[in-house]
Amino acid sequence: MxxxxxxxxxxxxxxxxxxxxxxxxxxxxxxxxxxxxxxxxxxxxxxxxxxxxxxxxxxxxxxxxxxxxxxxxxxxxxxxxxxxxxxxxxxxxxxxxxxxxxxxxxxxxxxxxxxxxxxxxxxxxxxxxxxxxxxxxPLAGLTAYRALVTKGRVKKGETVLIPGVGGGVATYLVQFASALGADVYVTSSKEEKIEEAKLFGATGGVNYTSDDWSEELQKLTGGIDLSIDSIGGEVFKTLVSLGKIGSRIVSFGATRGPVPNLLLPSMTVKEISVIGSTMxxxxxxxxxxxxxxxxxxxxxxxxxxxxxxxxxxxxxxxxxxxxxxxxxxxxxx
The missing domain is CATH 3.90.180.10 (Medium-chain alcohol dehydrogenases, catalytic domain)
Incomplete structure (x- = not known):
């Protein structure tokens, strides 16, 4: 062969x-x-x-x-x-x-x-x-399903954030969450990827190269119920700030490395759950x-x-x- x-x-x-x-x-x-x-x-x-x-x-x-x-x-x-x-x-x-x-x-x-x-x-x-x-x-679909459904326990009507849309897992997350009745938002460095994401289920999104992208997202959503993250780094800290009281963050990767100076009191006061997931x-x-x-x-x-x-x-x-x-x-x- x-x-x-x-x-x-x-x-x-x-x-x-x-x-x-x-x-x-x-x-x-x-x-x-x-x-x-x-x-x-x-x-x-x-x-x-x-x-x-x-x-x-x-x-x-x-x-x-x-x-x-x-x-x-x-x-x-x-x-x-x-x-x-x-x-x-x-x-x-x-x-x-x-x-x-x-x-x-x-x-x-x-x-x-x-x-x-x-x-x-x-x-x-x-x-x-x-x-x-x-x-x-297989691999991306499985990773997305477990992170969103098995671990994230997404519910109809919740606001879901998918940072860094474009890759295989992220596109499945948008499709799956939309099919389950969630209100899905994305981030990207390219406006065309945000527009494409809207075609397969996203409600909206913001360009994370903007200095005030988190403020834009807060105004659009009023806060996030569930974030599914593969980026880590400073982005993870932003996900904490965007999370509602009792919200969840599921992490299946960290392409930008560890989270620097994470303020645990912010997570404690909001009672945010952080959940790891893989495959x-x-x-x-x-x-x-x-x-x-x-x-x-x-x-x-x-x-x-x-x-x-x-x-x-x-x-x-x-x-x-x-x-x-x-x-x-x-x-x-």
């Missing part, structure tokens, strides 16, 4: 590799499309904790099952599927096991024509989605897929590249040029 293989940092190369065979509880999927995540970028740059080389990056993918293990009875050859990239979460929905990992390192991932995964990580592809849309759903359980994934099917949600796609253009695609992701998910089209021969 053809695969993009990483043998040293920042050097992805299209190579031929033996097609995998399934273990007794595994399946092999012939991929039709894969999608990029920031985790892939960290792996390719050699910055991901515990990574191993050589490796085939990629966590997201959709395709057709072409081989099943002897003990697999819940998946059939020829089934159109998407892959839950979270491996070995365990039976406790509230927390992952110590050996939890994500497809794409150290386990070979989806930047390839075929991928081998545990049968329990296979789910039927929602019929209303194209291959590209289906491939875009999600198999139940979260199943619930997310059902939710997408029920509301006929279609992932927001940015641009599609060929498999051998993976490095160029990652460069686009690193520069933050995308709105929605970047896709790799996988060749079938």
């Amino acid at each position: 053809k695969a993009m293989i990483l043998r040293e940092a920042n050097k992805l190369k299209l190579e031929e590799k033996e097609t995998p065979n399934p273990g007794s509880k595994e399946v092999v999927v012939q991929l039709r499309a894969a999608a990029l995540n920031r985790r892939d970028l960290m792996v390719v740059q050699g910055r991901y904790p515990g990574m191993q080389l050589p490796a085939i990056p990629g966590s997201d993918g959709a395709g057709v099952v072409i081989a099943v293990g002897d003990e697999v009875n819940n998946v059939r050859n020829g089934e159109e599927v998407i892959i839950n990239p979270g491996l070995h979460w365990g039976n406790d929905r509230n927390k992952k096991r110590a050996d939890f990992s994500i497809l794409g390192n150290p386990t070979d991932g989806t930047y390839a024509q075929y991928v081998k995964v545990p049968a329990e990580n296979i789910y039927s592809k929602p019929s209303h989605l194209s291959w590209e849309e289906a491939a875009a759903l 999600g359980s198999s139940q979260d994934f199943a619930d997310m897929v059902k939710f997408v099917e029920k509301h006929k949600i279609r992932p927001i796609l940015d641009k599609t590249f060929s498999l051998e253009e993976a490095t160029e695609a990652l460069w686009r992701l690193e520069k933050g040029e995308n709105l929605g998910k970047i896709i790799l089209s996988i060749p079938q021969d």
